[in-house]
Amino acid sequence: MKDNRRNDQLEKFFQHNPIEDPLYLKKYVKEHPDHKMAWYLLGREYAAKGKEGKAAYCFAQSGEIYEAFERQKITLDGPLPTFSPPVLEKEAKNSPQRKSGVLSRWLPLLALLLLFAVPAAIDVAKEQVNDYRGKNGASGSLPTSSDISPSPTPQEPDGLKLYVTEGDWGKKLQQVLSSSGTDSGESVIMEAPRSKDGKWQEWNRSMRPLLGVVKQAGGDSKADLTYYQSQVCSCQVADSSALLPVISNWMNEREQAIVLQSAIQAYQQRSGGLPDKAEQLTQPYPDNLLPGLTPTMKETFPQAVSMLKEKAKTGNAVAASTDQNEQQKQTAAEQNKPVNTQPKASADPLREPLQIIIDTDKHRLVLVSGNYVIRSYPVGLGGDKTPQGEFKISEKVRNPNGKSNGEFGSRGMTLSDTLYAIHGTNKPTSVGKDESHGCVRMLQADVEELYNMVPHETKVTIGKGVLPPDSDPGSGGGDGNQGSGAGRGNPNQSFVLPLQTNDSNPAKKYKWLD
Secondary structure (H helix, E strand, O other): OHHHHHHHHHHHHOOOOOOOOHHHHHHHHHHOOOOHHHHHHHHHHHHHOOOHHHHHHHHHHHOHHHHHHHOOOOOEEOOOOOOOHHHHHHHHHHOOOOOOOHHHHHHHHHHHHHHHOOHHHHHHHHHHHHHHHHHHOOEEOOOOOOOOOOOOOOOOHHHOEEEEOOOOHHHHHHHHHHOOOOOOOEEEEEEOOEOOOOOOEOHHHOOEEEEEEEEOOOOOOEEEEEEOOHHHOOOOOOOOOOOHHHHHHHHHHHHHHHHHHHHHHHHHHHHOOOOOOHHHHOOOOOOOOOOOOOHHHHHHHHHHHHHHHHHHHHHHHHHHOOOOHHHHHHHHHHHOOOHHHOOOOOOOOOOOOOEEEEEOOOOEEEEEEOOEEEEEEEOEEOHHHOOOEEEEEEEEEEOHHHOOOOOOOOEEEEEOOOOOEEEOOOOHHHOOOEOOOOOEEOOHHHHHHHHHHOOOOOEEEEEOOOOOHHHOOOOOOOOOOOOOOHHHHOHHHOOOOOOOOOOEOOOOOOOOOO
16 A cells, blocks of 8 residues: 555656656645655656756755665755756756756656665665664765765864744755854754644744754855654654754743843833833832843843844834835844853744733633744633633732742732733642633642732733634643643742742732632
8 A cells, every 4th residue: 555655656756747848846846745755756857957056955864775875874964955946947947058968967867766666775764864874863964076075073061053833844954054154052943833723833832943054164065964853854853962952042031031021021011112221120019010130131131122222223213114025134144153152131933022812712821922832831721701803911929918839829910900910729620610700710839820920011812612622631730741830840940039028918808709
């Protein structure tokens, strides 16, 4: 059954004869980016034309197919590619020599395909590659000459560069390969898992490294690939444990940056102007936007304010201009830079103020920035008693009614000056159920982390079916495997702020609809 399916794919592929129409290969890989044989054939076409950089990129996409037919490891050696699919199509259409000499190049390859009957070759390839990588790891070298480059020596940690992809890792790989410079060190492309509907990137399940690219120093334009996830190659993946602390630290800095940015914008909404001092964000109740600031947040406060000012100026300039090409170029240039070289005040890729979304069907509260799910918590609700619509956090209080173990738990956040609130509970078994009188109940570790992360003015949306299945990782808190609960599933790594103000209100008797 497996062989029949592969033969059908091969027959469909050769309905357009690549011998006479190499342009079809470019269109085909654009429409079928997972078809590794097509990538390999396109790479052969470029190699025959002497375009080694583009050939290397295609061979890297073809993975074990290249290694099967060439009997060599994958290496990127020679000029690195600087192209995009539209440019390739235009180039192929305008080239008067695009058919000349193609027949002699393709006949031996087609004979080889027929001889090995492709399915058998692919199976043998996977066995050989898996056996090789089982002995030698997931890194590979793909020489464009007969000489195989030696494995690069381990690089210093400060040479590591992190890149974020938001769905198209192949495009990001092309950008990394095309970047100028000969600095050594590994460039790691990483991404957050996507929700089932593809609309959300689940930061709460942690960023994961996909593959690494090591450019060798000396200006010889050589690079080696290391695969960290099976989704980018059918191979034994490399151990990424050494990268995880670096990625975790980078994520923590971005979370501090987006919390600080959201608090500054909340202050602006409430007062009409940006704050002059960091202490203005940590005033006593009722102006307690945040309970405190970390040393990093205090250090980066001036830069964060400046960045928001510059963002406002840029936004106004773009709105007044009919030509946005320059702005688009600037944005693209910023996104091409390694994210771990960005200023600490930059929250990128968390570009939007924090918001809360509550799904009453799933009993789930998520904290988001744009399309990134930063946190996901189980909540207790009140069924039809829980209102739906849009609200904002209008009040934050520590130890409502003077105690941390009362009916409202240790933290409370009022919704739009109503009797509804997001708060803790002394009935943790009610979380995940409809037992409240309309309020949103949370487990203690979860509500305390959320309280630290969201300032006044945070938008809260409550509705039915507003979250996809993948954003509902399971019942109960602290599901470390799925990123549910405080600390992205690990309460010991919760987002914590120091207490630097008086954010309690013992004079008020709270009567939220618990």
